[in-house]
Amino acid sequence: MSSPLFIPLKFFLIALDFFITIITFGWLGIIQRATADPGLRTVPVGDDESHRVQPAYKNNLTTTPVPGAGTLYDLAKMGFEKYADKKCMGYREFVGWKTPKVKEFGDTYWKTFGEVGIVSAKFGAALRGAGLEAAPPTTNLEQVTTKSRLAIFENTCPEWMIAALGAFGQSITVATIYATLGMDAVEHAVNDNIISVIVCNKRNVEALIKRKDNMPTLKTIVYTNDLIAKSETVDLPATPDGMTIVSFEDFCAGGDTEKFPPTPPEPDTTAVIMYTSGSTGKPKGVVITHRCIVGACAAGDIELGIRKGEDVYLGYLPLAHIMELMAEFVMVSQGVLICYADPKSLSATGAFPTGALEHFAPTIMVAVPKIWDTIKKGLQAKVAASPPVAQFLVNTAFEAKTYADTYGYDTPLFNALVFKKFKKAIGGNLRFAISGGGPLNGEVQDFIRRAFGFPLCQGYGLTETVAGLTFQARDDFRHGIAGVCIPSAEAKLVSTPDICDKAGQPYLSTDRTDVEGEKVWGRGEICTKGVNVSSGYYMNEEATKEAFDDDGWFHTGDIGQFMADGSIKIVDRKKNLVKLKGGEYIALEKMEMVFGNSDFVDAVGGGICVYGDGDMDRPVALMQLKMEHTMIWAKKNGIEGDFETLLKDPKVYEAVMKDMKEQHAKSDLSHLEKLVAVQLLNSPWTPENGCLTAANKLQRKAVIQSFENEFNDLKPKGIF
CATH class of the missing domain: 3.40.50.980 (Rossmann fold)
Structure with missing residues (x-):
């Protein structure tokens, strides 16, 4: 709301919320956050700092959740x-x-x-x-x-x-x-x-x-x-x-x-x-x-x-x-x-009389990033369609919650006025949730944590590791952290001298700083060994030998680094870094995670597909335009027409590109990873048409092949 009358009300509500925090001893959280020292979340195995395991499970990896159960x-x-x-x-x-x-x-x-x-x-x-x-x-x-x-x-x-x-x-x-x-x-x-x-x-x-x-x-x-x-x-x-x-x-x-x-x-x-x-x-x-x-x-x-x-x-x-x-x-x-x-x-938008979340009221939930993104955008769309007073209250609550999270205290007033209603939509009982199956956008992670009041932690693993390899600690609020080795596995980083970071430096297990100058305990391909690791692929000896070595290590194909506290951060993929015409590298999946956070991107329809290659100076993207948000934006800006008309409207395109620049500015992407053009689409990518895998991961080549004409018009815009 733009009315000046709401400015003093905003500060009054925030001050009242903080007063309640003080008299209910919520300020103790500030002291706890300030004095907290998690120490090393993993420790080295032997003398190799790039080979690590959880301290409690060094030389004693866990094997069963129930004593005596082996199958x-x-x-x-x-x-x-x-x-x-x-x-x-x-x-x-x-x-x-x-x-x-x-x-x-x-x-x-x-x-x-x-x-x-x-x-x-x-x-x-x-x-x-x-x-x-x-x-x-x-x-x-x-x-x-x-x-x-x-x-x-x-x-x-x-x-x-x-x-x-x-x-x-x-x-x-x-x-x-x-x-x-x-x-x-x-x-x-x-x-x-x-x-x-x-x-x-x-x-x-x-x-x-x-x-x-x-x-x-x-x-x-x-x-x-x-x-x-x-x-x-x-x-x-x-x-x-x-x-x-x-x-x-x-x-x-x-x-x-x-x-x-x-x-x-x-x-x-x-x-x-x-x-x-x-x-x-x-x-x-x-x-x-x-x-x-x-x-x-x-x-x-x-x-x-x-x-x-x-x-x-x-x-x-x-x-x-x-x-x-x-x-x-x-x-x-x-x-x-x-x-x-x-x-x-899951929600009332797809189920009657209530969504499964509200009906069953789970206490634990596991989801892929697309689900969390859909929940976030669905909630934001409801807020955007609500009366101005309600929008003001929600925006003020999030502003207060963001500040409170930074310093380690809660927002009791806004919990009662706003966030309690949000929780009801997901049953009200969720105490913990996991995101897996791909990288989770930091903004989405923060939004879910604040809106619903439970820890949303990232997990990292593959089918070959039976889903588990690392898990983010509940008190770790950093973005992009895959976490620490799970209790049944250990991990090490193997140097990749032929694969370089954005500065042109190879990823080495002996590195002690990363491309941003942060302290690390090595960089390289993430490899893992443990009771949860598969033995290989069925009737595919060649693929098995490529991924599983003779010492029992599984090579994930992901490039990571052990941060100063021993947590793993994934920074690249061996086969997903793209070199542009000038010799610089860009990370396509990371860009898709950042730009996919735009309200204009339809996550349910497949999201966004970023592209770049050695013939191009800068990256471009094909993206599914979200109808609901676009129609609301058009109405607010006095633009008429149905959705198909808006898809071709230059003003809509300009608004999308402006939002993409804002998403880039909020991220840690390099200046080379700024989109110079997008192609707006309204033909969803699904597993059925081959543009997504059955696990809803993007099939980049299939998308480009399916939209060959649009892609051929788009690619030249990335060549200067």
């Missing part, structure tokens, strides 16, 4: 028995589509730990009845010719997890397939793994049958009704000779647990062949043993600070992604309730 079957069995009468899984009945973009939900249904234990055992027995056998305890899978693998091609839902639990109880390996990938990916996984049984959604049964001749080993299709309303009819095709098509419920009902009691796996039995989302070429299948996932769960339990038998977890990320699978097994082992949803129904 996922062990973890689940102990959870089922200890928490038998507590709720284990919850989901809402899908009623239908309220509008083309809003799902309507009805009653909520629950299963206890005891009930999940029974039904998963019956599913496992049914797998044995369908001809599957226990897998031998080995990772040399090329030598295994028995039918000992189950494929799951379905969205995250209770049936997905129950199927995996049942398979693991019979020593059967699960091959995961992202539900958003097409039938080519299914064929690849089925044929590579001698798959005879697959779990899928009822909507996909017909497509599988049409391809049956290309998948001769496939004999049984078990279908779920996830997100299919009772009033909806999905016809099944005729069952071909030699095949069985059966509902998930009927398949479980046919499981004979007396004839096929559990066949517990060994720690070295392969639990999962997890196919990466395929950012480059054919997806790679990562071979992950029970020992690996259990080790990662041990670290996850410690870092999450699980309240056994009390916490509530929201499960909505793809279970075909290792981060979600690992997290859910942590929850099962510790008696935590898992509530199932999908990414597009």
Whole structure:
């Protein structure tokens, strides 16, 4: 608000808030922040300062969250028995589509730990009845010719997890397939793994049958009704000779647990062949043993600070992604309730009568950066559409909160007036959240922390490390910090003499300062070793030798540095630094993280794709323009026309470029990493059209190929 009447009100509210802080002893936080000294968050292994581990776990890496549990079957069995009468899984009945973009939900249904234990055992027995056998305890899978693998091609839902639990109880390996990938990916996984049984959604049964001749080993299709309303009819095709098509419920009902009691796996039995989302070429299948996932769960339990038998977890990320699978097994082992949803129904904008966050009120949440960015922009859009007085109050609250966070105290008045209402939209109970799967914009991280009042910490890992490698401390408020080594792993930096920073200097493990002059304990490619690290890729010896060395170190391909306190900061990728015409380097992913924070960028539609190469002087970008923000901006600035008209309006373009300059000015990007031109788009990038991976990561080449004409018009603007 611009009215001068609100200036004294603003200072009065901030002063009153601070007064309440003083009389409630909130000022103690200032003293605690001023005197806090975290010391070294990691310590060197031996004499090598660039080889580090958490102090408490030096020479004693953690291996299991539950003493005596060496496999996922062990973890689940102990959870089922200890928490038998507590709720284990919850989901809402899908009623239908309220509008083309809003799902309507009805009653909520629950299963206890005891009930999940029974039904998963019956599913496992049914797998044995369908001809599957226990897998031998080995990772040399090329030598295994028995039918000992189950494929799951379905969205995250209770049936997905129950199927995996049942398979693991019979020593059967699960091959995961992202539900958003097409039938080519299914064929690849089925044929590579001698798959005879697959779990899928009822909507996909017909497509599988049409391809049956290309998948001769496939004999049984078990279908779920996830997100299919009772009033909806999905016809099944005729069952071909030699095949069985059966509902998930009927398949479980046919499981004979007396004839096929559990066949517990060994720690070295392969639990999962997890196919990466395929950012480059054919997806790679990562071979992950029970020992690996259990080790990662041990670290996850410690870092999450699980309240056994009390916490509530929201499960909505793809279970075909290792981060979600690992997290859910942590929850099962510790008696935590898992509530199932999908990414597009988290808030009331995509669900009726309430979003999943508000309905289930989780205490712990894991999300990828895109989700946090969407939540931030959705909240900002609501504030922008609210009356001026409400906007004034929210802006004042954030200003006060920003200052308070800097010095270590809280804002009790604004918590009651503003932030309490924000919390209600996400259930009001979130006490901790993790961002993983990619770098998190610092501005987004700060916004979420301040708006909702819980620590949002970054995690860093890969499928090959079972999601975990480093984790940011809750009291670490710095941007861009990936964190410290998790309790089940150690990390070291390996010099990359052929890869240079922006100043043209190679990344060396012996470096003691970085390109900004900050103290570091080495720079180089991040490598890791620990119980949670995979042994390699399925039927891909060349890729395995490239990423896994003979000493057991996995080479991530990410360039990092150990900061002065021993935390890792990722600064580059071996294959993602681009050299411009003048020989200078720019970091495309970092630029996308910074510029993607603009309110004009539609994160849901795919975000922004930055481009530069050796023929160019400066970078350019293709970006999805956010309709809601653009229409509000146009109305405020007296510009008329529908969204397609605004896409081509020079004034809109000028506003976007102005905002991009502001985002650049707030960042630590170099002057060379300033965008000189953008192309505004309104054709969303999705996994279905190949512009995003199944994990919603940008497919740069696919975007450029899909928008070849627009790109050809754009690129010359970066050549002077």
